[in-house]
Amino acid sequence: xxxxxxxxxxxxxxxxxxxxxxxxxxxxxxxxxxxxxxxxxxxxxxxxxxxxxxxxxxxxxxxxxxxxxxxxxxxxxxxxxxxxxxxxxxxxxxxxxxxxxxxxxxxxxxxxxxxxxxxxxxxxxxxxxxxxxxxxxxxxxxxxxxxxxxxxxxxxxxxxxxxxxxxxxxxxxxxxxxxxxxxxxxxxxxxxxxxxxxxxxxxxxxxxxxxx
Amino acid sequence: xxxxxxxxxxxxxxxxxxxxxxxxxxxxxxxxxxxxxxxxxxxxxxxxxxxxxxxxxxxxxxxxxxxxxxxxxxxxxxxxxxxxxxxxxxxxxxxxxxxxxxxxxxxxxxxxxxxxxxxxxxxxxxxxxxxxxxxxxxxxxxxxxxxxxxxxxxxxxxxxxxxxxxxxxxxxxxxxxxxxxxxxxxxxxxxxxxxxxxxxxxxxxx
Numbered sequence: 374x375x376x377x378x379x380x381x382x383x384x385x386x387x388x389x390x391x392x393x394x395x396x397x398x399x400x401x402x403x404x405x406x407x408x409x410x411x412x413x414x415x416x417x418x419x420x421x422x423x424x425x426x427x428x429x430x431x432x433x434x435x436x437x438x439x440x441x442x443x444x445x446x447x448x449x450x451x452x453x454x455x456x457x458x459x460x461x462x463x464x465x466x467x468x469x470x471x472x473x474x475x476x477x478x479x480x481x482x483x484x485x486x487x488x489x490x491x492x493x494x495x496x497x498x499x500x501x502x503x504x505x506x507x508x509x510x511x512x513x514x515x516x517x518x519x520x521x522x523x524x525x526x527x528x529x530x531x532x533x534x535x536x537x538x539x540x541x542x543x544x545x546x547x548x549x550x551x552x553x554x555x556x557x558x559x560x561x562x563x564x565x566x567x568x569x570x571x572x573x574x575x576x577x578x579x580x581x582x583x584x585x
Numbered sequence: 586x587x588x589x590x591x592x593x594x595x596x597x598x599x600x601x602x603x604x605x606x607x608x609x610x611x612x613x614x615x616x617x618x619x620x621x622x623x624x625x626x627x628x629x630x631x632x633x634x635x636x637x638x639x640x641x642x643x644x645x646x647x648x649x650x651x652x653x654x655x656x657x658x659x660x661x662x663x664x665x666x667x668x669x670x671x672x673x674x675x676x677x678x679x680x681x682x683x684x685x686x687x688x689x690x691x692x693x694x695x696x697x698x699x700x701x702x703x704x705x706x707x708x709x710x711x712x713x714x715x716x717x718x719x720x721x722x723x724x725x726x727x728x729x730x731x732x733x734x735x736x737x738x739x740x741x742x743x744x745x746x747x748x749x750x751x752x753x754x755x756x757x758x759x760x761x762x763x764x765x766x767x768x769x770x771x772x773x774x775x776x777x778x779x780x781x782x783x784x785x786x787x788x789x790x791x
Binding site: 423425426451452455464465467468470473477478 | 625626627629630651652653654655657658659666668669670671672675676678679
């Protein structure tokens with residue numbers, strides 16, 4: 374039986390354990406604080422970890438995520454999503470083909486990173502449940518994808534697909550509302566969520582921008 | 586798994602995996618393990634798909650190292666997991682009963698644990714000193730093959746520094762087959778190297 378997919382939260386947080394000194398303790402704590410504050414999608418994106426370490430970290434994070442409207446997704450490794458009974462998988466640009474992942478895991482929430490209109494349209498027809506599109510703004514983390522796409526390209530993508538699009542790349546609480554005005558369903562951010570300092574305020578700022 | 590002793594050729598990161606598989610299969614390899622720790626999902630999928638097709642054409646078994654996601658996506662015959670990969674119990678559930686689960690072990694305790702977790706075969710090593718992987722531990726030697734195969738009943742594929750000269754000793758110690766990387770991949774003629782190992786395996790089984 375295929376479970377009914379939950380409503381997707383509009384704030385999407387991508388983990389980056391490289392900035393944490395003891396991720397196996399700090400990350401579950403961060404996730405616990407974030408998800409008890411407001412519903413988000415958390416993506417564990419820890420490419421440097423072995424599959425065993427990622428599996429164990431995922432179980433720890435899952436144990437601290439309240440059974441709320443928040444969702445847990447794993448970068449690329451849908452086997453780990455399935456093994457840990459997580460909600461979804463997020464496929465990077467150079468991933469295993471989306472259509473194959475969809476047929477191997479019909480019930481998982483599948484997201485796909487896209488950097489052009491063509492990629493976005495293809496990802497939707499291959500069975501993605503939501504997309505990342507970016508980098509929308511200037512960001513040091515995504516320099517390899519070239520110059521920022523800007524809000525107009527974001528809008529073009531959002532108009533041409535019918536699944537939720539999360540704007541990514543240089544996202545702040547200040548530019549979040551602009552992304553929504555240009556058609557984004559939500560926003561994805563990484564660098565705001567690497568410490569518990571000011572976490573509640575940051576989340577509130579995002580929340581009010583997303584709610585406006 | 587087949588009754589005949591297994592020759593498993595594992596792909597080397599530095600060469601085209603599909604070409605390596607093709608040559609090994611033409612030389613008589615009965616199992617190919619696609620192993621590449623750094624390739625993208627896109628590359629791994631396309632190699633795995635091609636190698637799976639080649640294996641079916643040669644009546645051989647296609648195994649993916651570590652990436653159970655790729656194995657499921659291409660519907661490979663199975664996966665091979667090391668001690669730092671997805672735990673065997675979790676992998677067994679995802680694979681179902683028909684796909685093959687191989688687990689790397691180095692001791693009798695690890696072997697027993699792998700069997701209890703649902704492994705279909707074990708990769709036991711490294712038996713001899715080897716150039717293919719940088720190893721911090723000492724080789725475990727032929728005696729360990731005897732100990733492990735006396736204790737457990739699933740097939741044991743021995744790995745690590747095995748050459749034509751040592752194949753018979755390894756099989757006599759109880760191994761159901763051998764796995765090699767560089768002795769086929771880096772041979773001047775890989776197809777010929779696989780064929781020689783295949784012949785040697787058959788000769789010492791008689």
